[in-house]
Structures are given as structure tokens and as C-alpha cells.
Amino acid sequence: MNNHNPVIRFVLVTFFLYLSASLLSYYIKTSWRPFNNIELLSECLKKDSAQVAVKAPEKAEEKPVVIEKMASKNFNLYLSAKTITDFNADSAHPSMPALMQKLHQLKTTKKGKVRIAYFGDSMIEGDLLTQTIRKLLQGEFGGSGVGFVPVASPVAKFRQTISTGVSEGWQDISFKTPGKPNLYISGHAFYGGASDYVSITDKSVKDSTTLIEKSILFGRCDSTTTINANNHITDIKGPAIFNRQVLSNDASHSLRISGLDNKLPVYGLSFESENGVIVDNFSFRGITGIELNKLDSNMLSAIAQNNHYDLIVFQYGVNMLFRPDDMNFNWYNRAFSPVVKKFKACFPDAEILMVSTADRAFRYEGQLESAHGIDSLVKVQASIAYGTKSSFYNQFATMGGRQSIVNWADSTPSLANKDYVHPNFRGAALLGQYFYEAMMKEYHQYTRTLR
Amino acid sequence: MPIFNTEGFFHQFLYDEKNPLLFNNGFFVFFFTAFLCLYYIFRNKIAVRRYIFCFFSLYFFYKASGAFVGLVIISAIVDFVLSNAIFSTAHQLKKRLLLIVSVMFNLGMLFYFKYTNFFISLSNELFHAGFHPLNILLPVGISFYTFENLSYTIDVYRGELEPARKFSDYLLFLSFFPKLVMGPIVRAHDFVPQINKPYQISDNDFAKGFYLIVSGLFKKLIISDYLTLNYVNYIFDDPARYTGMENLFAVYGYAAVIYCDFSGYSDVAIGIARWLGFTIPTNFLSPYQSSSITEFWRRWHISLSSWLKDYLYIPLGGNRKGSWVTLFFTALFFTSCYFIFSSLLGFAVWLSAVLCLALLVIFILPSVIKRSKGGLSTNFNLMTTMFLGGLWHGASLNFIFWGSLHGVGLGIHKLWMIITGGEDSGVKRSRLYKMLAGIITFHFVCFCWIFFKASDFNTAAAMIHQIGFDWDWKVWSAFFGNYHNIVYMILLVMVMHLIPDNTIDKILLRFKRIPLLVYVLLFFGFVLTYGYFKSAEQVLPIYLQF
Incomplete structure (x- = not known):
């Protein structure tokens, strides 16, 4: 019988070599990453702790963020999940009292408007998160309308709260355009010609009898120009750096504008009820928020006058975590404050x-692990709120802290995408719900102080 | 000195839900070496050798899926007993009844584990029934060994096969560890006679097995895993966030992934089997080379398509006649088509009806042209086979849709052949025609993969929309800058398809005896490449804006 068997010969030789190499790797000091991943004994052997060279983290935190101690404040409140804090050590004191007072007034008188600007990156793209917050707040305090809508956006087609049609000719000037263009707070300004149009339907309003005020937001335009708004020729006057002009106020929830002048910077349209809560979504993918520093102060002041806001939310951070080993984000305090x-x-x-x-x-x-530097980034973000006497909401802790995005992406049904960055529409709805509940907690705290 | 982790050592031998046994676990190296040594030592004691093989196969199954190993044993017992009973009964009616029991048992098991929740959610959606989904885990490999059981008892019933005399023969056929998780689907008449043959391996067996194992692992562990984790998953999870170009490459990428995953696993299984003295037929033959969808199914997952042909298409009536099953599924197919056109795609009633009618014409036309009644049932039987074949791949409407698309593709190709007069007529022999047909076939297959991979219709629709309407060439430089490795890997898979199928055999013939050292070096070269890719820096998604 032929006893020549190349299989057994090969398997024994390879096994012996593979095992020896694996064993050897436990005795020599230097380690080689590709081999560490495939050695055979990792489950059975542990390296002697004395043998593991103590390696300093490659990029240690340069200096801890300096937190100015204040008697009435407790910085560590930033760690709490599902809580909006202004770091006030007195737990009976509500955060954002001025806003709560306005909300309370709205609730009791049913008159007036509370307007919220929610800034963010791709995490809120397509009205994710904000659509839930808007729906819940409008349900509680009244109001309808989707608020601000840009002329064009990369995900407009998939935004559930609007449907949109836009011509190809618009020129989009944005944060990404070189130079110092005069931009709206959305980070964009659009220029359309005579043949361009944009048509938007607010799908967030379910009741077809609701009156919605539809406005155009635009920049300075020296002479009076005309545009076609829902088939009516309308004069547009733009004397100020920022202008807001109501185009119609009726039960129609659509607005189509066309026949523009390419010197007129159009920022967007707005759909708002006369009273109630309005939540504007300002998403710009890929940014960290420091781009907002490019905005002209005069523009901001003009907006505050013509288009006031009662709450401004900044949700950024994920775009700073683009390298797995980054640990130090102190620069962000200097840049974003x-x-x-x-x-x-x-x-x-x-x-x-x-x-x-x-x-x-x-x-x-x-x-898969949460970014190693994420705790220090959250801390830096909290320090910005603390240092500027603003309020803070810990989205990271609210999600469940470390490993939560991995669990969210791997759960069935999934709550996040497999890029392990973006909560999906289910996850975003959950985050919106938590945010709303955190606001309501402060609101109830506020109404308790009235008694 | 390193410290021995006693607990970790013993834990290795138990099933770990988070780390089920696959060919790429370190444990497999020990498992396989131990098995091979015993198998070799007892190579001449056929019975002992067989018991060792059964034991290791069942243990592999246990390490891969825990208590579900019991299902394999139970179904082996049931089918062994039933098939012997079928064989020894002369009475035709009794034979038939026993066969029905066997089919009901096997399909019942498959249905319970694989499709219960699918039908619960379907009835909830259609009739608002409000059933709660059950907490059922899918046993590893059940789709494969159920089909093996079925073909076995049906063959015995048809008188084409004498049942295995020894239970251990049958148990080994069913649980043979190399093919357990992802096939190929092996036929008993090919496999069982090989179990008790003398164990002799030629240099060529070894070389071919080595090539299949290493290239299979390379396809599965390096190409498929890398593309999935660093690109394909990002895009398929939320296509609307990405540009048309990124989406298109995700579809190409997935075409590469599914091929490498499936064929890689099959190759490893066939290679290991070869090393153990078993010949299992090829399962994939460079399928993206195909110049028609009919050819594609001759090259893609051959063990499945031939199974479906023998045990579904032909019993349905093949190209001779239809049956009530054909009628039922044809009716179901056209109803679903109408539903998809009118509800999902939002077409008008008349347009949906016209499109359904057009489909019907595609299926009927060949038999009208050929003036044969049998031809009429060919297409409907084919459609039914693809419809159910789609469902076999997974319990969701997407898979049914995927299968049906292929069914329509096959119908159209049949019609095209009839109109243009056979496979080898005139222009069809030209290179240009073959190339063009190849490109069209590949893109049709890719289009179908969108539905195979996407989690639901909306995701698939979003992807198709992005590819169609969100296109800008300017994206290329940023895209390539970030994903060049991905593009190279997809290209590699496509180039692999251009190499003729018998090249490796030719090479092996030329180098008759390759020294052991060369194999060892090649193997460690592969292992280290795998280690490198395992620890390679993650390619992060970019979110382009234009």
C-alpha cells in the first residue's frame, strides 16, 4: 500500500512551525501586530505583566481642561445622561429658565412663538432627530410647520418632512466655498436665475386646514426685484443684510418660487404657524461647528432682529473623531468658545x-470599540458650555456611553448604521424623544418653582 | 514567563455563541491537526476511521452552533429509518406515504426554524393579525442539510439509490464538517461510496486541495471581509447619504463580496474534502464570465441550481407539463407583480396591468412561436423554481423578489434565443457580441444583488435612485483618494474571472512535484497577509458633498 501522504506531512510540519512561532511570541519582547492577530495561543496564554512593555499612550492628553471652580456650580453634572444641565449645583433650579418661561407663557396663553435653531452635522441631516423634537414640542406647546428649509441639500430627497423639486441652475455658495462669502447661518447662500425654481411642500403638517405662513429668507439686494411665488408676481425688497418676507399665509403647505434675479442671495424658505414652537434644522455635513465663526456678526444681529431665536442648539463633535487614536481635543475649546x-x-x-x-x-x-478619545472630547465640549455659561446635554451618555453605537448598529432592528457613526431613523427618533424628555424635565422643574 | 490560562484553555472546547467555530478560528488549526492525525493513524481500519470522522464532524457542528447539533442527529435518524423503509417496501402507496412523511418532516423543520417569523410578519402586514414574532434562532447549515436529506429520500424513492446500510455512513454524509455551514449541497450517490474507500492522496490531490483551500480562504477572509467591513456595509446601510458613484461601487463591491464569500467557502470545503480523499464537484465556475443569465445559473452555486432542477423544476413538470403548484405560484407571482407596480412603485392601475400583461407575453411567446404546449409550462415552472429558490436564500420578500427577477431574466433570455435562432447563430459567435452580452448579464446580476443585500425595498429603491439621479464625475478623485484599496480589490475579483477555468490545472501539471518548503512558505505568506488585513487600519467612510 502506498503510504506516501503529502497531506499529513504538510499539516504536521505547518502545525509544528505555527505553534512554535506562536509560543515564541510570548517569550520575545518585540511584538508584530499582524502576527499578534493570528497567533494560536491567545486564549490559553497570557503574557507576564512584567513582560508587557509599558507603553505610554502615543498621544496623551496634553493638559486636562482647566475648569474654573465656582461656588454654585458643579462641573461634573455634565456626566448625567438624559439631562440638560447649566451646571447649577442646586438641583431644584431649572436649566434654561428664560426659555422655560417663554414655553410656559406659550402654553398658558397659546400666543406667541418660541423658535429654536438646531445646528449640527450629518447626525441631523434629513431632519433626523429634529423632526422628532419638533413633533413632540409642537404636540405639547402648539405650533406647526417644518420651519427653515434650504433651497437645496444633498439629502433633500430623503427628508421625510418635506418634498422638494429644484432646478439644476442654482449656484450654491457655502462654508466649503473658498473666500469669505456672505452666508446665512445655514452655511449656504443660493443664487438662481430667471429660469430657476424651487418648490417645497411641508409634509410635517398633517391637518390640511392649518394655516401656514410661508416666507422667503434672503440677503441684500440693492434694487427691488420681482419673483414668482406660487404663480403670483411679488416684489422683493432687500434693504438689509438679512430679510424675511412673507409670501403667503393660507392653508396651502407648498411654496414654489421662480423667476429669480441672480444677484439675489436666497437663503431658504420657512414654513411656520402663527403661534407655537418652530424648530429650524441647520445641518451641514462634515463640519465641526467652528465654521460658524465665519459668519458676519452683522448678519447674526440682523437675524436676531428679524427672525428671533429663543434657543440655539449646537450639536457637533463626531467629525473631530476622525482618527481612532486622537486623545486631545483642548484645541476645540479654543476654537469653538x-x-x-x-x-x-x-x-x-x-x-x-x-x-x-x-x-x-x-x-x-x-x-469595534468606542473612539478612545471620546470621553475627553465630551469633557472638552462640556467645558465650553461651562466656560461660556451655556447649558449642556450629554448625547454620548444618553445613548448609553461606551460601546452604545456598536450595540445600536448590531441590534435587531438596528438603531444605527454599520459605519458606527450615524444612528439611523429609528435611533435618531429615540434620541429626539430623549432630548424632548430632558427638556420637559426642566420645564416641569420650572413650573414647580412658580408654585 | 507567560502565564497559562487554565479557564481559557478549557473554555476553548465549549461552544461560544460570540465566537462560533469557522475555518479561520485558531481552534480550527488544532481541531484539524488532531483530526487528521487520528484519521491517518486509523486510515486502514475503515469502521474506526468512520466513527472518528463522525465524532469530529458532530463536534465541529457543536462548536459552530451549540445544541443545534441535535437537529442534525435527529434528522439523520429519521431519514435513515424512513429511507430504508421506503427501500424495503414493495407497496407503491406505502412508499409514497413514507416519502410524504419524510418530505413533511424535513420541510417542516426548515419552515419552523427559517420561515415562521417571516410568515408571522407577513400575515401581520397583510391581515393586521397582530401575532408576536417568536424567538427562533436559525440553526447553522439547516438550509443545506435539509436539501441533502430531501434529495436522498427522493432518490431512494425513485429507485435511483440504494440507501446507506450503516447509520454512521448516513450520519457522516449529512454532517461532513467541511461543507456543513455553507455547502456545497452534496448528493448521497456521489458521496456515500467514497466514505469507505482506502485513504490515498496523490501529489496532485494535495496540490489541488492546497490551492482550493488557500485561494478559498483568501477570497473569503481577505477580500470578502475587507470589502464588507470597510465599504459595502457603510453604503448599503444608508444609501441616501452617499453619492451615485459610491452606491454603484457598493453594488460592484457586493457582487465581489457575495461571490468571494460563497465560492470561497465552497472552495475551502471542496479542498479539505480533497485532502481527506473525497471528491466534491465544483460549485462555482467564474460566474461573472457568463454571457447570458442561463449560463450564469450553470456557473453560479452549481450544487444548488442542479438540486433545484432535479428536485423542483422536473417534478413540477419541467419542460413537459405544468402542475397545480405551478399554477399556484404563477398566480402568486403575477399578483405580487401587480402589487409591486401599483403599490410600491405607485404606477397607475392601467400601467400596472399592462406591465403584468407584458410579462405574461414574455412567458407565453416562446411556446406560441414554437407552437408547442409544453413550452408554455417550461417558463412557468422555471419562474416557480426561481421564486422558491429565492426564498431558500432567506426569509424575506427581498429574496423572493430577487429570485423572481432572475426568473424573468431567464424567460427573456429564452425568448431572445428563440427570436435570434439558437446559441451559436451568426453574430453570437463574434467576440464583440460575447463581450457585450457578458457586460449586460453582469449588470443585470448586479442589479438583482441590490435586492438581495438591501435590508428592505426602500433601501434598494434609495440605492437605485442615487445611482440613477445623484451622479457627478467630480466625486471621483475624492472617492478614489479614500477608497483606492476597495477599487483595486473589486478589480482583482473581476480579473480573477477573466482567467480561464483550467489555468490552475495546467500550472499544476507543469510543476509535477513542488517541494514541501514552497507550500509551507505559501501558506505562511497567506496567514501573515490575513493577519495584516485583520489589523489593517480601517477605511473610514467619507461623506461627499457636491
């Missing part, structure tokens, strides 16, 4: 709320 201060100065009546980054994961040695 001026933005908050600028908005505070230009919108003196508005509360400012910083929302932290949500969880994001990277693959470290083949294992």
Missing part, C-alpha cells in the same frame, strides 16, 4: 445649549 460667545452676543435673548457628540466606534485590532 468664540463661536458660542459670538452667538451669545448677537442673540442676547436666546439660551445656548451645547449637545455633546454621540458615540462613534473604530476598529482597534479588529475589535
